[in-house]
Amino acid sequence: MKRRAVLLIVVLVALSLALPALAQESVTHIIQPGETLFRISQQYGVSVEAIATANDIANTWTIFSGQSLVIPPADASLDELIAAAQGGTANDIEATAPEEASPPVEAADEESIEAEPVQEQIHEVAWGESLGSIARRYNMSMETLARINNITNPDLIYSGQQLVIVPGSAGSSDSGSYRGSSYSSVTHIVQPGDNLVHIGERYNVSWLQIAQANGITDADRVMPGMELIIPGGEILPDVEYSFVTAPAAPPARVGTGREVIVDLSEQRIYAYEDGALVRSVIVSTGLPATPTVQGSFTVQRKYVAQTMTGPGYYLPDVPYVMYFYAGYALHGTYWHENFGQPMSHGCVNLPTPEAEWFYSFTDFGTPVYVQT
The missing domain is CATH 3.10.350.10 (LysM domain)
Structure with a gap:
């Protein structure tokens, strides 16, 4: 009897040692129709960011059915995740890591001295x-x-x-004027009816980048005949966007606390805190046959993810759902990217990262105004 007990203890110890090794192995997941990275991450107990890094996914809401994903272990290091995305191993990264610099000699050339990692x-x-x-x-x-x-x-x-x-990696970027920079750019002459948002969409550039490149602090003050520099799709270094006023933002309704305004004519959602605009995002609202309800409402129910069904559609795991009236909700969107155009059955479609932001921003009872 004693020998059996000892044997059982030995087996349990062996299993406990084997489990960590098994946990280090990555698995492969084939994306099924309707799945999202959020749902997949919950299934495997791994963060969305870890899966995205391991698979070199820049936009976590742009995945497709049949795509093969590497699911890293939950305790994988950043080096291991990057190595997985590059098709190597963490040992490859360690092998190519810069060696620690030796103390410089007095006559050494400054450029030849290696920086410490x-x-x-x-x-x-x-x-x-x-x-x-x-x-x-x-x-x-x-x-x-x-x-x-x-x-x-x-x-x-x-x-x-x-x-x-990576602290201290400021590089040699100059945060001054960008008009003489090496970024490729074109010139646009503002036409009657133009605004920064539409111009940005035309050139596939953020309107905030256009505002910064041209020193514009009020996006509503763009006049016909004005000559604008359009930065060529490159990210401008050291840009602070918070000072730029969003185009045609309606005034806050309450002026105290947090509130949300949805403008159907602009296809845009605005977030305010104590009367100040803090977020402005292009959305997709209801189609003419299924319009978004208008009026004054409040956030009533919130779900991190929910399956939505109705006549002609079945959408599993819709992310970051905020109901404000009956079946009408603000929520993330993984099935289209045609924001700025009516697309929905009445809900307000947001890019998924923006829906997550609004999900954190709102609480039960937060005012939601839908206007045209």
Whole structure:
């Protein structure tokens, strides 16, 4: 009997030692119709950011059925995730890591001295932060911060997002005037009826980048005949966007606390706190046959993810759902990217990262005004 007990203990110890080794192995997941990274991350107990990094996914809402994903172990390091995305291993990264610099001799050429490797950190974006303010906090250029994190649109970051930080990697970017910079650009003459949003969409450039490149602090003051520099799709370094007034933003209704306004004619949603505009996002509202309800409402129910069904559609795991009246809700969108045009059965479709931001911003009872 004693021998059996000893044998059982030996088996249990062996299993406990084997389990960590098994946990280190990545698995492959084939995306099924209707799945999202959020739902897949919950299934495997791994963060969305870890799966995105391991598979070199820049936009977490642009995945497709049949796509093969590497699911890393929950305790995988950043080096292992990056190596998985590059098709290598963490040992490959260690093998190519820069060697520690030896002390410089008196007559050594300054350019030949290797810099000591910098320790990477993770920064979680807080509400109200911008890419520019985060870069300055860690003495980085915004261009470097965006490149490290595969960010192609600097005004599309959101509260809770985790960014890889390399402190002190400011580079040689100049945060002064961009008119003489090496970024490719074109010139646009403003036409009657033009605004910065439409011009930006025409050139596939954020209107905030256009505003910064031309020193525009009020986006509504764009006049016909004005000559604008359109930056050529490159991220401008060290840009602070918070001072730019969003185009044609309606005034806050309440003026105290937090509130949300949806403008159907502009296909845009606005967030305000104590009367000040803090967020402006292009959305898709209801089609003519299924219009979005208008009026004064409040956030009534919230779900991190929910399956939505109705005549002619079945949408599993719709992310960040905020109901404001009956079946009408603000929510994330993974099935189209045609924002700025009516597309829905009555709900307000947002890009998923922006829906996550509004999900954190709103609470039960937050006013929601839908107007035209």
